[in-house]
Amino acid sequence: MEKKPCNNGDGLNKGAWTALEDKLLVSYITAAGEGKWRSVPKQAGIKRCGKSCRLRWLNYLRPNIKRGNISEEEEDLIIRLHKLLGNRWALIAGRLPGRTDNEIKNYWNTTLSKKVRTQNFAINKPNNKPWGHNSKPQQNATSSTSIPTLIQTKPLRCTKASHPYFPLQIPSSIDGVDQTQQIIQQNFGDEIMEEEKKESAMVNNNDLLFFYDAMWTDELEFENWSKGGDDYDGILCNDDWFYGSSDTDIWQNF
DNA sequence: AAGGTGGACAACCGCCTAAAG
DNA sequence: TCTTTAGGCGGTTGTCCACCT
Numbered sequence: 429m430e431k432k433p434c435n436n437g438d439g440l441n442k443g444a445w446t447a448l449e450d451k452l453l454v455s456y457i458t459a460a461g462e463g464k465w466r467s468v469p470k471q472a473g474i475k476r477c478g479k480s481c482r483l484r485w486l487n488y489l490r491p492n493i494k495r496g497n498i499s500e501e502e503e504d505l506i507i508r509l510h511k512l513l514g515n516r517w518a519l520i521a522g523r524l525p526g527r528t529d530n531e532i533k534n535y536w537n538t539t540l541s542k543k544v545r546t547q548n549f550a551i552n553k554p555n556n557k558p559w560g561h562n563s564k565p566q567q568n569a570t571s572s573t574s575i576p577t578l579i580q581t582k583p584l585r586c587t588k589a590s591h592p593y594f595p596l597q598i599p600s601s602i603d604g605v606d607q608t609q610q611i612i613q614q615n616f617g618d619e620i621m622e623e624e625k626k627e628s629a630m631v632n633n634n635d636l637l638f639f640y641d642a643m644w645t646d647e648l649e650f651e652n653w654s655k656g657g658d659d660y661d662g663i664l665c666n667d668d669w670f671y672g673s674s675d676t677d678i679w680q681n682f
Numbered sequence: 683a684a685g686g687t688g689g690a691c692a693a694c695c696g697c698c699t700a701a702a703g
Numbered sequence: 704t705c706t707t708t709a710g711g712c713g714g715t716t717g718t719c720c721a722c723c724t
Binding site: 443444463464465466478479482486515516517518529530533537 | 708709710711712713714717718719
């Protein structure tokens with residue numbers, strides 16, 4: 429573990445990188461490639477710790493980094509991803525080509541968090557019913573014999589900036605075999621991130637209920653769903669719909 | 683012009699995890 | 704199986720700069 433601070437008395441530089449240091453690092457990595465960060469400073473002739481070199485390269489020097497203003501589309505995506513993933517900046521950055529986790533984290537902390545806070549995320553409850561009360565959207569029946577397909581109700585969502593939630597009504601297992609992954613794969617394919625799979629398989633209550641929240645990568649399709657979408661997040665369980673303004677709300681009301 | 687303030691962002695720090703020995 | 708190491712991650716801090724008084 430590299431627990432020592434970078435400047436541990438070895439005369440290493442700290443603070444802003446100079447143009448010369450940048451040049452040395454770029455030319456070294458261009459020749460030798462990334463990795464073995466601990467040995468990089470010595471090999472490249474830089475008085476920095478390896479960790480500092482790695483960070484400088486990843487966040488600033490490496491090719492294909494997109495610099496400059498974050499577009500509205502990127503901003504919208506960051507907001508939606510943050511709602512889905514929380515402060516997992518590296519994952520969020522992975523969906524924004526050319527952007528670094530550090531940049532997105534900074535942008536969130538300085539700009540977007542305030543923006544999102546000031547937006548009115550309050551949602552109106554359906555027919556003024558209390559949270560957790562039955563208010564079931566129309567839906568189809570579930571096949572009970574073959575591999576089930578997605579029985580999809582309308583995607584439920586809070587705002588335009590939010591991703592749609594899909595309450596799925598599917599058997600959790602067939603002949604004792606868990607079908608979850610297969611069903612997700614059939615219906616969403618590779619568009620669902622591995623991380624989402626882990627975190628979204630939250631409800632599996634023996635009553636043909638499974639809740640999954642999906643994220644469109646196809647923006648047009650997302651927009652189409654958005655236009656027809658409801659104004660609420662919710663999950664279906666035993667013919668009851670549970671609503672909330674966030675995942676946490678929903679699960680508390682559940 | 684000088685000092686204060688806040689925003690933006692680069693860089694650091696400490697913790698965590700996976701891989702290697 | 705345990706320990707060590709390297710790299711990755713998110714929170715936090717430091718610094719620069721524009722703007723305001």
